[in-house]
Amino acid sequence: MTKDACKKLVIDIISDIAPDEDLSGIKPEIRLRDQLQLDSMDFLDIVMELRKRHGIEVPEADYGHLASLESCADYLTPKFPDAAKA
Amino acid sequence: MNDSRYEVAIIGAGMSGLAAGIRLAHFGKKVCIFERHNAPGGLNSFYSFAGRKYDVGLHAMTNYVPPGVKGTPLGKLLRQLRIDREEFALCPQKQSRIAFGPRGETSLRFTNDFAVLEAEVAARFPAQIDGWRGLVQTVRAYDDVSLDAQPVSAREVVGRHLTDPLLTDMIFCPLMYYGSAQERDMEFGQFVIMFKALFLEGFARPFEGVRLILRVLLEKYRAAGGERRMKCGVAKIIEHEGRAARLILDNGDEIAADQVISSAGFAETMRLCEPAHLAEAGQNTGALSFIETISVLNRPPAALGWSDDTIVFFNDSERFDYARPADQVDLRSGVVCLPNNFDFAGAELPEGIFRVTCLANFDRWASLPETVYQADKQRWFAAATRSARRFLPAADDGALAAATITTDMFTPRTIRKFTGHLNGAIYGAPNKIRHGRTHLKNLFLCGTDQGFLGIVGAMLSGISMANYHVLQGGAPR
Numbered sequence: 001m002t003k004d005a006c007k008k009l010v011i012d013i014i015s016d017i018a019p020d021e022d023l024s025g026i027k028p029e030i031r032l033r034d035q036l037q038l039d040s041m042d043f044l045d046i047v048m049e050l051r052k053r054h055g056i057e058v059p060e061a062d063y064g065h066l067a068s069l070e071s072c073a074d075y076l077t078p079k080f081p082d083a084a085k086a
Numbered sequence: 087m088n089d090s091r092y093e094v095a096i097i098g099a100g101m102s103g104l105a106a107g108i109r110l111a112h113f114g115k116k117v118c119i120f121e122r123h124n125a126p127g128g129l130n131s132f133y134s135f136a137g138r139k140y141d142v143g144l145h146a147m148t149n150y151v152p153p154g155v156k157g158t159p160l161g162k163l164l165r166q167l168r169i170d171r172e173e174f175a176l177c178p179q180k181q182s183r184i185a186f187g188p189r190g191e192t193s194l195r196f197t198n199d200f201a202v203l204e205a206e207v208a209a210r211f212p213a214q215i216d217g218w219r220g221l222v223q224t225v226r227a228y229d230d231v232s233l234d235a236q237p238v239s240a241r242e243v244v245g246r247h248l249t250d251p252l253l254t255d256m257i258f259c260p261l262m263y264y265g266s267a268q269e270r271d272m273e274f275g276q277f278v279i280m281f282k283a284l285f286l287e288g289f290a291r292p293f294e295g296v297r298l299i300l301r302v303l304l305e306k307y308r309a310a311g312g313e314r315r316m317k318c319g320v321a322k323i324i325e326h327e328g329r330a331a332r333l334i335l336d337n338g339d340e341i342a343a344d345q346v347i348s349s350a351g352f353a354e355t356m357r358l359c360e361p362a363h364l365a366e367a368g369q370n371t372g373a374l375s376f377i378e379t380i381s382v383l384n385r386p387p388a389a390l391g392w393s394d395d396t397i398v399f400f401n402d403s404e405r406f407d408y409a410r411p412a413d414q415v416d417l418r419s420g421v422v423c424l425p426n427n428f429d430f431a432g433a434e435l436p437e438g439i440f441r442v443t444c445l446a447n448f449d450r451w452a453s454l455p456e457t458v459y460q461a462d463k464q465r466w467f468a469a470a471t472r473s474a475r476r477f478l479p480a481a482d483d484g485a486l487a488a489a490t491i492t493t494d495m496f497t498p499r500t501i502r503k504f505t506g507h508l509n510g511a512i513y514g515a516p517n518k519i520r521h522g523r524t525h526l527k528n529l530f531l532c533g534t535d536q537g538f539l540g541i542v543g544a545m546l547s548g549i550s551m552a553n554y555h556v557l558q559g560g561a562p563r
């Protein structure tokens with residue numbers, strides 16, 4: 001899993017949760033909240049979809065790592081099962 | 087063979103139970119909805135009678151906002167249930183009115199554009215407009231999603247802004263009719279929810295009516311892997327060591343579930359418990375019920391001169407009195423719905439519909455022998471429609487009679503029978519249980535008695551209770 005692939009998976013999730021958001025111009029370093037209208041219910045859904053689709057657990061203490069696309073990728077990429085092989 | 091063990095059992099396939107079910111099934115929970123009736127939808131359902139389809143609830147779906155408006159309840163619920171806005175195919179209202187006085191002399195028009203209502207208030211109640219703006223500001227600033235806010239009287243808060251009793255009553259009337267389980271007053275948080283739902287947001291419906299909404303929900307639930315057992319009521323919840331240990335179904339089968347979510351109502355759920363909690367149930371049982379008349383017409387209401395109004399909230403008494411009437415029906419106030427008067431973008435409903443809702447007294451209907459019941463239905467049908475027509479443009483009696491193909495009517499007795507709500511109480515218990523917890527660790531409430539009312543409210547309630555108590559494990563906020 002590369003960081004770019006990880007970003008794409010996160011974007012896939014967001015586009016399913018919030019199909020009414022335009023995700024084409026997202027800036028990776030800027031907080032998702034500042035570019036998209038996502039509330040706490042939506043962020044919880046991102047966490048739950050990560051668990052459902054990829055078996056990744058994000059403990060509540062780590063929610064802060066999901067703030068931007070870049071920080072998501074930093075935090076999540078090593079958690080994917082194939083990270084060791086990559 | 088049916089399974090007898092679930093991670094979550096949901097009591098009731100109404101709007102809230104279905105929404106909770108979709109969330110849980112989507113996230114992989116083994117979930118089953120148990121519904122006593124053969125049709126889903128609960129208070130908002132549909133039926134066929136003499137070859138004709140009728141909607142039960144649904145005057146209008148509240149909380150309508152145009153595409154692109156985000157962060158409101160409608161958008162939240164669509165996202166949470168992974169429903170595309172187009173699937174609901176919502177058509178906005180034309181206009182609605184609040185009409186007070188013996189002939190509706192004072193009238194406030196409102197549409198899905200809030201500026202219209204504000205201009206009407208300014209024109210009819212110029213001395214109140216500053217107070218009105220202050221009230222709107224307070225409403226906008228209020229945190230209405232808090233699950234543990236202290237209850238405050240809405241009459242008291244509104245009284246700080248509006249001093250004219252007529253304007254005050256006119257504002258309360260629609261909000262109470264569409265969402266108050268309390269007589270004469272509302273909890274301010276509930277007032278805010280309803281004010282936003284009706285005035286700041288608005289009304290819409292799918293062309294096909296409530297059937298479409300239910301079809302979408304059922305399909306999502308099925309696709310997510312949820313199970314559903316119809317004609318399969320829950321007769322008892324067996325308690326053991328502070329937990330709902332087993333459910334006994336109407337057919338005698340036993341079910342075990344790690345968690346149980348009930349949309350049957352607070353008092354109704356307390357009575358299902360074994361041992362039953364009758365004292366708690368008795369202290370929090372609703373008293374407000376309605377009748378509704380339905381006239382099916384062979385032409386659109388516009389042909390009778392009723393072309394503008396979608397919904398009309400009316401009252402002719404000195405002070406608006408939202409309470410259980412002493413008589414079988416209170417004819418002084420009510421709600422008219424003309425479903426043809428949504429903007430269906432050129433399409434026309436196949437028949438004209440004229441509906442009237444009034445407050446009613448459950449006890450006065452419940453005890454009647456069948457023949458008297460039928461005769462009383464006819465008598466009150468005529469009286470309610472006559473009363474409501476005072477607030478619509480004059481239409482000829484003969485023309486209306488000639489246009490009427492058939493009629494139907496439901497009473498508090500019908501509501502009790504089809505939804506199980508004690509006292510036929512549409513909006514359930516007067517004291518809502520916002521956090522949804524009960525005396526049993528793994529039994530939770532959703533829907534009407536959790537406190538989010540209406541179609542959109544019920545769905546949001548199911549979503550938030552499923553999220554909070556099951557998916558997030560009741561973690562402290």
Ligand SMILES: Cc1cc2nc3c(=O)[nH]c(=O)nc-3n(C[C@H](O)[C@H](O)[C@H](O)COP(=O)(O)OP(=O)(O)OC[C@H]3O[C@@H](n4cnc5c(N)ncnc54)[C@H](O)[C@@H]3O)c2cc1C
Nearest residue numbers: 098100101102122128129143145146319320533534540541
């Ligand atoms: C005439 C009328 C008009 C309305 N108009 C509108 C409107 O225009 N707009 C709007 O937004 N809202 C409207 N409402 C309100 C709206 O319908 C309700 O707020 C909403 O549907 C409540 O959903 P719920 O899931 O909480 O409860 P319910 O719909 O009551 O669902 C509970 C379900 O549980 C089932 N059940 C009960 N006990 C058991 C048991 N022991 N075992 C198994 N199943 C059980 C019942 O059969 C029912 O299906 C209207 C209601 C009525 C009655």
